[in-house]
Amino acid sequence: MEKILVSACLLGKPVRYDGSDKTVASSILSQWQREGRVVGLCPEVEAGLPVPRPPAEIIGGRGGDAVHDGTAKILENTGKDVTQSFLAGAWKALETARKWHCRFALLTDGSPSCGSSFLYDGSFTGARIPGAGVVAALLLKNGVEVFSEHQISMLAERLDADETPFRTGCLRRF
Numbered sequence: 511m512e513k514i515l516v517s518a519c520l521l522g523k524p525v526r527y528d529g530s531d532k533t534v535a536s537s538i539l540s541q542w543q544r545e546g547r548v549v550g551l552c553p554e555v556e557a558g559l560p561v562p563r564p565p566a567e568i569i570g571g572r573g574g575d576a577v578h579d580g581t582a583k584i585l586e587n588t589g590k591d592v593t594q595s596f597l598a599g600a601w602k603a604l605e606t607a608r609k610w611h612c613r614f615a616l617l618t619d620g621s622p623s624c625g626s627s628f629l630y631d632g633s634f635t636g637a638r639i640p641g642a643g644v645v646a647a648l649l650l651k652n653g654v655e656v657f658s659e660h661q662i663s664m665l666a667e668r669l670d671a672d673e674t675p676f677r678t679g680c681l682r683r684f
């Protein structure tokens with residue numbers, strides 16, 4: 511059964527920068543938890559960042575790929591450069607995905623780590639831009655399919671399509 515890497519804040523863990531969680535009330539996600547498919551992780555906490563911590567954004571309106579190739583940085587709103595911590599968190603997420611053979615991830619959108627469809631633009635004004643954070647970018651580059659919390663049904667369909675041939679094969683064999 512496919513394991514799914516899931517942002518810990520979506521599972522109710524109070525690990526966000528302000529000490530809050532971002533619990534998703536989803537019967538599908540609850541079902542995956544009951545089935546033992548869910549591998550929860552907060553990349554920023556795994557990298558040693560504290561809770562709470564100042565908000566951070568990728569600077570210059572650029573995405574996670576630019577941070578990985580060294581052409582963009584991640585700064586807190588205090589001006590502190592936290593690029594290396596965020597990169598360490600991304601590599602820990604990839605390591606975890608590999609350990610559990612996760613081919614799918616469900617990540618919190620908008621985060622400079624976990625965002626997959628949008629980010630904040632680095633101005634700390636709440637302005638959004640399309641793009642992926644450092645975790646999503648690294649997972650995608652390494653073959654892990656990334657979905658946001660708004661795409662749980664889409665991920666369920668994707669999993670179903672992926673596992674149906676296997677189930678059919680089992681039925682045929684037995």
Ligand code: SF4
Pocket residue numbers: 517518519520525526527551552553554555618621623624
């Ligand atoms: S790094 Fe990811 S899991 Fe951790 S608080 Fe931010 S969005 Fe949630």
